[in-house]
Amino acid sequence: QDELVGRGIRHWDALVQAMDQVEAESAQETWILWTLGRIGENHPKGNAFFADQWQKGINRRLQTLRIVAHQARVNQASELPPFVGSGLMEEEARLRHASVLAIHQASDVNWKSLLLELIGSESDRIVFYSAWQAMRDLFSPSERIQLLEHEQAPLRRAALLSLLEDDLLEESMIKPLVGDPDPMTSFLAQKRLSGRATPVIKGAALTRQETVAPKETAKLFSSVMEHLSSESGLAYEVGILNEHSEAYIDRAYQLVEIPAHLEGLPFIRSANADAESQVKGGMSFELLFPSRVYIADDTRAPQPPGWLTDHFDGTDQFLSTEDARHRIYQADFPAGLVRLGSNQSSPRVSKSSYIVILEPQFLQPQSSTTSIQKVLDVLDQGNPQRGRALFHDARAANCVACHALENRGQVLAPDLMDIFSRSKPEVLIQSILDPSAVITEGFASQAIETTDGETYSGLVVSESGRDILIADATGQTRRILKSQIELREGSELSAMPGGFGDILSPTQVADLLAYLKTQTSAPSTAEEPGASTEAQIEVIDDWRLEPASDGWRLIKGEQELARFYHKHPEVHRPFWAHVKTPSGLQVTRPFPPVEGVDATDHASMHPGLSMGFAILNGVNFWHNREGRVVHLGYDAMKTQGLVLTLNLQQAYVDADGSQLCKETLEYRIVPNTDGYLISQESMFSADKPFYFGVKEEMGLTMRVATPLVVRSGLGGRILNGQGGENEKGTWGKVDQWWDYSGTIQGQWVGMQLMTGPGNPDTWAHSRDYGVLVANPFPLDIKANRSKRVEVPPGETFTLRFGVQIHQHLDAQGFDPAQSYRRYLSIVSQP
Structure with missing residues (x-):
């Protein structure tokens, strides 16, 4: 422009x-x-x-x-x-x-x-x-005072509000208005005379809004670990350590005595049913940050487990539940995998399960000051989950003291929603490391000295003719009467504190940017130049999942949009077929394909959307000849807000019926203004080691409808995140998303396949004849074919993918980069 x-x-x-x-x-x-x-x-x-x-x-x-x-x-x-x-x-x-x-x-x-x-x-x-x-x-003050006697109540009320805002009325002028026939005008006059809520309505654009999550949901903003797994297979939880919190997932015992320095820390709510185990009572998890790990062990045992005393130091502090007293042990761990043993020592005694408490060491003095270039060098290593914890946790960067995201924090600083649509990474990094280098208009610090000798500095949140509301660098606010101000000076310093370059590593700054990149909003109608074009989840009441004998039907209104099969006589793994846009345009190839209309190759191997592996422990689960994925049952089908969630369990068995591993699979279906998202999370585990091999037929695959096929000559296109097009520009290349789209009935429609957080580097087996596979294993070339991705016994290997089904008037109507950011934001939610 x-x-x-x-x-x-x-x-x-x-x-x-x-x-x-x-x-x-x-x-x-x-x-x-x-x-x-x-x-x-x-x-x-x-x-x-x-x-x-x-x-x-x-x-x-x-x-x-x-x-x-x-x-x-x-x-x-x-x-x-x-x-x-x-x-x-x-x-x-x-x-x-x-x-x-x-x-x-x-x-x-x-x-x-x-x-x-x-x-x-x-x-x-x-x-x-x-x-x-x-x-x-x-209007002059005298004109507004005259309006206090106007016959129309709204004019009297408006005049009163404007005069109160400027603190231009003596009490003698306000008192007659207490008897005003207009209830609101009378109320405002009474409020001012009582000395409360003055000024009654503030005119500043910024207001102090604080949204604090309840204690037990605070964990959502303090995620400091992932991949929590118990050897018993029970689903442990993460809670916040407070008095009256329940200590276990299967007992009502509450915490009644906690050392003060541990209050508010995340802890693992395990199962007391595992207390008696000497073999399979342990757990493992991955720390996102270097952390001090505390173990609270029941003192009723004559001695703690050997692994505990070998690797942890005993303290003189104790934690108590309604059932038992626990001595606290501690040890420091780097970020990464932590394994803890069983609760029992020998001989076996009656005791409760130990309690694990995590104290992340977010901020560490740096040997050298973090610079913009150092951050740019590691920018692609940023982890949005770590960045989320740094942003929201009071013990970390604590950005929520002044900024608000995800309905949490205070609106005392510039809005960071959609910040990547307005600022380059270099500018954002500079704003974190040197906030006073470029100050957003209206956010410079001010220094105030009062008549009683007190000094205050910070951001002016609101100002009336009567007083000023100022917020300091910690987000604390103070109201100061103007009549008490002796000196007021502007500053060339930002209200945001400096010094983050000395306590945040380059990777941590990259983590913050990775998190901010996920924070996108939806547009209203196009009103301002440069308005965000991110789509928003619509409030849609008629989306539902209906059961079928062999799966589920996704329905909007009376239109079936997709069919999920957990078993099928020809396809030996679960899949989605007949996938359509919300208006009913089908984007996957018909299953089975229509002879004479569609290409009929790989009819049962490419049914629509499916996960498959040509090599899992040497067994082929792709070509429907050797292995079979056996459905074990559904855990839940639920609707939460605007999200449909489907959870199921399945086993990978070979031709002899031997189980190689289990998969816990979760689908989330999220309607949005582009169409809808199908998000998938698969967690693989087994009691024995297993492995994934190297082959091009490995990962999440989709087969598109014939009009979208590049080779059909009807205008279909494959596009990846780096701008590569079609098979020649995308095959074998590692990326974050791929979009296979084209025109059907005058509409630009398609499917965008996205790799999720935590996945290994993912490359595309993308073919112009209509298939696209997101492969998270090594590239299928001769040098890699002896490689394996091995999963040890008891550990969990997780893969996450998203598929966005979209429809627009033309190709310009769909922004796959913003769609990918929206997916990352959704998949980061519990």
Whole structure:
């Protein structure tokens, strides 16, 4: 846009013509309007053009109001075109609001009488708020005081609010209003006279909003470990260590005595049923950060287990449940795998299971200061899960002291949602390491000295004529009466504290950026230049899963969108078939393929969407000849919010019926404005070692509908995250996502296959004839064919994938990069 604006008026006609060719109410329309608005700031062409836009659709009228207000500010003009006044009388509240803002920003006093008419009849609270704020600047104090006696209650109320905001009324002037026949005006007067809630309504854009998660859900924001696994197979949980928290998943014993320094730490809620085990009572997990691990062992045993005393140091501290007293042992571990033994020592005694407490060592002094270049060098190693913990945990970077994400934290600092759509990584890194280098307007620190000699510094959150609300670097706020301020000075320092370069490693800064990259929002209608185009989950009530004898049916309204089979006589592994977009356009090849219409190769090997492995412990689970995936049952089918979840268990058995491993499989189906996401998490484990080999037929596969096939010549396309196209540009290349799309019935539709967090490097077996496999094992070349991915007994190997089914008017309507960020955000949620 800056380039076009710099070229001036000579491209005006081309831009006008282009605008008439784009979709109404679209982001492109908004972008062109603002380009024309900036070009026409000092040119007569702009006046006539924007007067004409006032006769067009809602988006053009809305943007026109905003543009003429912008032009008035740039040109320091105080008169707006006549249609701005007309906007005050529109039925659409957004137009009335934009007109009020334009008049206020331009300080155009020509519209004062119309503004009063609007206030007298305004029913929208946002428009009313903006109108009395405009009144503060357009009307003198004496004019507003006169309005306190106006016959219309809304005008009296607006005048009172504006005067209270500026602290211009003595008590003697407020007291008569306590008896005002308008209940709200009377209430406001009483509030001010009682000394509470002053000023009653604040006009600042920032407010202090704090959303604190309940104790037992705080773990969602303090994830410091993953891949928790018990040797018994029971599902242990992670909780927050507080008095009255339940200590075990299978007993009601509560924690009643906790050392103060351990309160609030995450702990593993194990099963007391495993307490008597000497062999299979242990557990394993992976630490995301170097951590101090505490073990609280029941003192009723004459001696603790040998592994505990061999590797942990005893302390003189104790933790108690309602059932037993536990002595605390501690040891420091680096990030990575931790294995803990069984609860019992020999001889066996009656005791409760030990309790594991984790204290991550988030911040460590660095041997050298972290620099921007050091972070850029490791940027691709950033882990969003670690970044999430650093962002939200008070013992870590504690960004939520001032920033809010995921409905948690305080809105005292710049909005970080969609920050990657506005800033380059280098700028974000600099903002973390040196926050005062570039300060967002309105977020510079201020220093205040009061008449009693106290000094305060921080960000001004809100300000009225009466007082100031200031927030310090920790997010704590203090209200200071202006009458008590002796000295107030601006600062060239950011309100955000510095020094993170000395305590955050380059990888940790990369972790924070990886997390921020997942934080994307949905657009409303296209309103502002540069508005986010991320899609949002819609509130959809008619999505459901219905059982069938051999699987499930995904249904929206009366339309079946996909069919899940957990068993089939020809396909020896579970799969999704007949996958369609929400409008009913099928994106997978029909199963079975229609002869004469579809290619019929690999009919039972490519049924739609499926996971398969040509080499698992030397057995072929791809070609439906040797191995078979046996369905063991469903754990749950649930609806949570806007997510359908399907959990099942299955076993991989060879031709003799011997079980090689088990798989715990979870599908999550998430509707969104692009279509819907099918997210898959597979966890493989066994009592014996097993391995995955190297072959191109390994991983999650999809076979697309014939119109999407590249080789069909109908315009189908394969695209990967690095811009590679079709088989030649994508096969064998490691990436994060691949999109196989094309045109069906005039709509751009397709499926995007995405590799999930924690997966090994994943490459594409992508073929122009219609198949796409995301392969998380070594590339199938001669040098790699002897390699294996081995899984030791008792450990869990996890694979995560997402498939986005999408439909748009054209290819430009779907942004696979943003779709991938949305998937990462969803898959990071418990």
